[in-house]
Amino acid sequence: MKLKIVSVGNSAGVILPKDVLDHLKLEKGDTLYLRETQNGYEVSPYDPDFDEYMEAARIIMRENRDALHRLAGHDD
Secondary structure, three states: OOOOEEEEOOEEEEOOOHHHHHHHOOOOOOOOEEEEEOOEEEEEOOOHHHHHHHHHHHHHHHHOHHHHHHHOOOOO
């Protein structure tokens, strides 16, 4: 898909077609994440690094469930 860079005040922007916004489940005002990959740049509606951090947190919480319960004051 070919997109044109347009002026937005003193900045520049890219206009995304409605079908792209619909596919990504995005609306005006939402945040997009731009990430450099080996094949160029990738745009996504979420931060893939955040997903990695959350998965690591889930693993830690699962592995340390008992200690976390004690720290939270749940001695049952």
